Amino acid sequence: MLACLGLIFMTQWLLLVAQTYVDWQCTDLEMPEPPIRNLTLNPWKMELSWISSTNFTEYECFVAADNEKAIIKAEDMTCIFDGNLLFPLHNGAIFSVTAVDINSTYSSTCSCIPRGMKGSAIENFSCVIYNVSLMNCTWQAGRNAPEDTQYFLYWKNSRDDNETECELYIKDENGRHMGCRFQNVMIKDKTAYFMVNGSSNVSQIRFYDKYIELYTVEKLMPPSDVTVKCDKNQNDCIIQWQRPQISHLDIDKCFKYEVKITYKGNSAEEVIHTFTKENERSHILQSYNMGKKYLVKIRAAGQYCSVNNAWGEWSAAVEFGNEDIFSSSAWILSVVAVAIFFVAFFTVLFCKRTHYWKTAFPKVPKPKNPFNGQPDINPELMECKMQSITSENEQILVAELVK
Numbered sequence: 001m002l003a004c005l006g007l008i009f010m011t012q013w014l015l016l017v018a019q020t021y022v023d024w025q026c027t028d029l030e031m032p033e034p035p036i037r038n039l040t041l042n043p044w045k046m047e048l049s050w051i052s053s054t055n056f057t058e059y060e061c062f063v064a065a066d067n068e069k070a071i072i073k074a075e076d077m078t079c080i081f082d083g084n085l086l087f088p089l090h091n092g093a094i095f096s097v098t099a100v101d102i103n104s105t106y107s108s109t110c111s112c113i114p115r116g117m118k119g120s121a122i123e124n125f126s127c128v129i130y131n132v133s134l135m136n137c138t139w140q141a142g143r144n145a146p147e148d149t150q151y152f153l154y155w156k157n158s159r160d161d162n163e164t165e166c167e168l169y170i171k172d173e174n175g176r177h178m179g180c181r182f183q184n185v186m187i188k189d190k191t192a193y194f195m196v197n198g199s200s201n202v203s204q205i206r207f208y209d210k211y212i213e214l215y216t217v218e219k220l221m222p223p224s225d226v227t228v229k230c231d232k233n234q235n236d237c238i239i240q241w242q243r244p245q246i247s248h249l250d251i252d253k254c255f256k257y258e259v260k261i262t263y264k265g266n267s268a269e270e271v272i273h274t275f276t277k278e279n280e281r282s283h284i285l286q287s288y289n290m291g292k293k294y295l296v297k298i299r300a301a302g303q304y305c306s307v308n309n310a311w312g313e314w315s316a317a318v319e320f321g322n323e324d325i326f327s328s329s330a331w332i333l334s335v336v337a338v339a340i341f342f343v344a345f346f347t348v349l350f351c352k353r354t355h356y357w358k359t360a361f362p363k364v365p366k367p368k369n370p371f372n373g374q375p376d377i378n379p380e381l382m383e384c385k386m387q388s389i390t391s392e393n394e395q396i397l398v399a400e401l402v403k
Contacts (some may be wrong), residue, residue, distance in 0.1 A: 061096070241315070297315055
């Protein structure tokens, strides 16, 4: 019981907070008994309701906001603007109800005028969902906002959810709220509503509101379980993967994939093959060079469903194929050459230390000196002079040794 009362109090308080940031001006306030009175807008649910003192047969609601217009039929004196008819109110809006009877038609119009100093509302509001269930929303302070301005974010994930305030603000160096971190965010099939208001001791701060289809701001995770199996006999490789994890859909047809294949080891990434696959989670790479090493990466984007159509994050690179044959051969020859050098070096060192070197390679004896026994003869200084002596019977050559 206490929980229900607390929930009702919180809802009414947030509704009061929202209404204090707008002026609600209606055209029929001066009429004593208007056929349509108490025209009220719930900005959190975009519901327009009223009380009628006349039994009209039909009611229509009209809204003009954010350069858009829409007309819908009323049910039980209530108009619910939903789907594509959700318009932000921070720039003002006009609502009207037209009642039709057999003999008469009556219209009541009210204007929603934002309060606060112009230029004090936040600017550049944006959100991003990442890692499936985490969300960050950020903004910038209004250009004319006083220095003591503090901002507060409220949001609801869908029409049926309750409004909640940010639990973990992102602050600047002065302690001003400049963003919010959310955890355990579920993307639902309806539009989320965000409102940021502010407070200051100098002047009233204008509010800012925005509707976001959360799937459009989700940054898709990379595909998981990327594997490559190659068949040398068939000279092809089968690349397979699983769809990225998201919180709200589990259908293959909702995704398309970009596959990028590059050579490994290049300083500059050289893309040799890139292609897109729709609804499939495998690809056969044929006639690849078996003497090369490759890298494959895959990313996903949405199609046909409520999935962000922007490309998500790349998966981690997966290697496949063989190293370059020439490089492998050169590496092996280098290792063999170094091994042979060390074997030869240690063999020679071993033989010298154990005297096996002299046994294996004995010294060659010097040739015998023909002039051995002749004193005072220096072969390096000896000169040979030849003289010819002629006798009667024969000619004799005489060698004269001269020092």
